[in-house]
Amino acid sequence: MEQADKAGIEAEGLVREFKNGPRAVDGIDLRVAPGEIYGFLGPNGAGKSTTVLMLTTLLPPTAGTARVAGFDIVREGGEVRGAIGAALQEAALDPLLTGREHMRLQTALHGLPKAERGERSVELLARVGLSEAADRKVGQYSGGMKRRLDLALALAHRPRILFLDEPTTGLDIQSRTALWDEVAGLAKEGVTVFLTTQYLEEADALADRVGIIDHGKIVAEGTPAELKAEIGRPTVEAVPHDLDDQARVAEALRPFGEESGATKRGGAAVRLEGGESQLADVVRALDAAGLAIEQLQLHAPSLDDVFLAKTGRSLEGAGEGEPGSEEMEAVGVP
Amino acid sequence: MSAHTTQVGQLARRSVLRTLRQPGQIVPALIFPLFLLAVNSGGLKDATNLPGFPTSSYLTFALAVPFMQGALFSVMNAGTDLARDIETGFLNRLALTPLRGAALLGGLLAGAIVLGLVQAATYLLVGLLAGAELAAGVGGALVIVVLSVSITVAFGTLGLFVALRSGTAEAVQGMFPLFFVLLFLSSMALPLELLQTDWFHTVASINPVSYLLQAFRSLLIEGWNLGELALGFAIAAAIGAIGMTAATAALKTRLVRT
Numbered sequence: 001m002e003q004a005d006k007a008g009i010e011a012e013g014l015v016r017e018f019k020n021g022p023r024a025v026d027g028i029d030l031r032v033a034p035g036e037i038y039g040f041l042g043p044n045g046a047g048k049s050t051t052v053l054m055l056t057t058l059l060p061p062t063a064g065t066a067r068v069a070g071f072d073i074v075r076e077g078g079e080v081r082g083a084i085g086a087a088l089q090e091a092a093l094d095p096l097l098t099g100r101e102h103m104r105l106q107t108a109l110h111g112l113p114k115a116e117r118g119e120r121s122v123e124l125l126a127r128v129g130l131s132e133a134a135d136r137k138v139g140q141y142s143g144g145m146k147r148r149l150d151l152a153l154a155l156a157h158r159p160r161i162l163f164l165d166e167p168t169t170g171l172d173i174q175s176r177t178a179l180w181d182e183v184a185g186l187a188k189e190g191v192t193v194f195l196t197t198q199y200l201e202e203a204d205a206l207a208d209r210v211g212i213i214d215h216g217k218i219v220a221e222g223t224p225a226e227l228k229a230e231i232g233r234p235t236v237e238a239v240p241h242d243l244d245d246q247a248r249v250a251e252a253l254r255p256f257g258e259e260s261g262a263t264k265r266g267g268a269a270v271r272l273e274g275g276e277s278q279l280a281d282v283v284r285a286l287d288a289a290g291l292a293i294e295q296l297q298l299h300a301p302s303l304d305d306v307f308l309a310k311t312g313r314s315l316e317g318a319g320e321g322e323p324g325s326e327e328m329e330a331v332g333v334p
Numbered sequence: 335m336s337a338h339t340t341q342v343g344q345l346a347r348r349s350v351l352r353t354l355r356q357p358g359q360i361v362p363a364l365i366f367p368l369f370l371l372a373v374n375s376g377g378l379k380d381a382t383n384l385p386g387f388p389t390s391s392y393l394t395f396a397l398a399v400p401f402m403q404g405a406l407f408s409v410m411n412a413g414t415d416l417a418r419d420i421e422t423g424f425l426n427r428l429a430l431t432p433l434r435g436a437a438l439l440g441g442l443l444a445g446a447i448v449l450g451l452v453q454a455a456t457y458l459l460v461g462l463l464a465g466a467e468l469a470a471g472v473g474g475a476l477v478i479v480v481l482s483v484s485i486t487v488a489f490g491t492l493g494l495f496v497a498l499r500s501g502t503a504e505a506v507q508g509m510f511p512l513f514f515v516l517l518f519l520s521s522m523a524l525p526l527e528l529l530q531t532d533w534f535h536t537v538a539s540i541n542p543v544s545y546l547l548q549a550f551r552s553l554l555i556e557g558w559n560l561g562e563l564a565l566g567f568a569i570a571a572a573i574g575a576i577g578m579t580a581a582t583a584a585l586k587t588r589l590v591r592t
Contacts, residue, residue, distance in 0.1 A: 058432075081432065
């Protein structure tokens with residue numbers, strides 16, 4: 001691997017196995033350019049957090065190599081930690097300390113000169129909109145405020161690379177959008193961002209490039225536009241007036257393309273082989289079948305379609321019910 | 335100030351703040367031992383009539399016990415705080431900084447030191463106000479506080495070790511009854527020489543807690559007995575050294591950063 005890219009991330013054949021478990025990460029290759037926002041998309045238990053723990057030096061890989069900011073994650077762990085900031089899954093904050101006290105601790109532990117610590121703390125608390133709440137105990141913060149403080153702490157020592165592990169999970173849309181704006185702003189300043197998420201819209205809106213991970217393997221990678229173009233075809237979804245007619249709707253749609261399965265609204269969907277021009281034929285077919293349709297929607301290809309095409313499953317709920325997936329990741333947290 | 339000193343200082347500050355902001359940690363550690371002192375000194379005062387009992391005031395004899403009970407609370411408090419850091423992921427946050435393991439452990443014990451100081455001063459003051467004697471005078475009071483804090487820190491390292499090995503606050507709290515058994519199987523209620531039951535005398539004789547109690551009692555009852563004091567400090571140092579060595583090793587396993 002080349003040393004030239006000192007602000008990026010490169011991984012080759014990265015593997016992490018846990019005792020008595022399957023490979024949480026199964027030979028992934030990554031290349032994240034400086035200043036890029038890389039979205040690592042996948043369901044619960046796919047291996048996202050384990051990958052982040054390895055890249056941030058908190059978990060040694062079982063096999064493979066990776067360089068972060070030009071440093072080897074195994075042999076040069078200290079240098080890697082000096083170059084990165086990380087907000088790991090679940091904001092790890094002390095409920096008994098205030099936001100300002102957190103900043104003071106973090107800046108001191110990162111070795112910022114005493115004179116600079118206060119100034120940096122004030123600057124970052126203002127940046128994430130926590131100036132007024134700075135002297136309140138974190139136990140009184142909302143989920144969004146905790147996430148923003150977590151981000152500020154990750155930035156305390158001006159890292160070149162930022163790892164954000166599901167930073168908006170559980171946040172309301174307003175808090176989520178505010179965090180997206182902040183992350184986008186950081187990338188404009190030249191910070192490389194490695195962001196894991198299980199939200200399609202987050203990866204779509206924020207990431208320059210997306211890697212889709214499932215069962216420890218990267219199944220697709222590219223810009224959101226490239227990935228969607230790969231799928232190419234739009235999806236048409238029809239919801240019958242009488243939900244008992246779902247099977248008949250699916251039957252009527254079947255000639256038009258590959259089934260996407262039952263939808264959340266109780267309808268059926270297919271990816272149109274012939275593209276948007278088939279929509280009129282779809283309407284005629286549903287009418288000919290005597291079906292009363294409540295809703296008919298044409299969806300442009302989404303990252304969920306990409307995930308479905310690559311794994312045969314929809315991303316939403318893909319990780320649920322997979323035995324031991326979350327526990328397996330938890331074992332690795334040192 | 336070196337980076338290492340700064341790290342210890344900041345973590346110590348956090349540890350102290352955490353301790354002071356958790357009345358639920360401080361109040362039981364102060365009230366419970368004093369409550370037991372009141373019960374024991376009232377109920378067992380006739381023990382002073384036994385031939386060979388070293389003092390006519392059972393309160394003075396029993397005043398050594400709260401210092402040990404306070405130290406046992408420190409096991410739970412220091413360990414529980416660290417276990418919570420592990421459970422919440424705060425330890426991972428610290429692991430991503432250039433923090434040294436020794437600084438983490440040292441900083442965490444700062445809270446135990448503060449609690450130990452508050453405990454020792456309170457027990458001594460309440461005991462003296464209730465009529466206990468202090469044969470070694472003002473200097474003895476200072477040594478009692480220093481010895482109490484030393485024991486608190488020594489036992490605190492055992493709490494850190496259990497927290498690092500188990501990673502759960504429940505496991506740390508589960509140790510509390512075990513340490514109390516250690517206290518009850520010592521010369522807590524009677525001097526070693528007056529323990530008549532063979533097995534109990536044997537167990538109490540090899541139980542280091544008996545000698546820690548004796549170090550306090552020497553200052554309260556006799557005055558200055560350097561041999562017993564030295565033994566008390568040596569046992570505290572040994573427990574602290576063993577606890578710190580074990581905690582340092584456990585921290586290396588827990589912080590598997592590359």
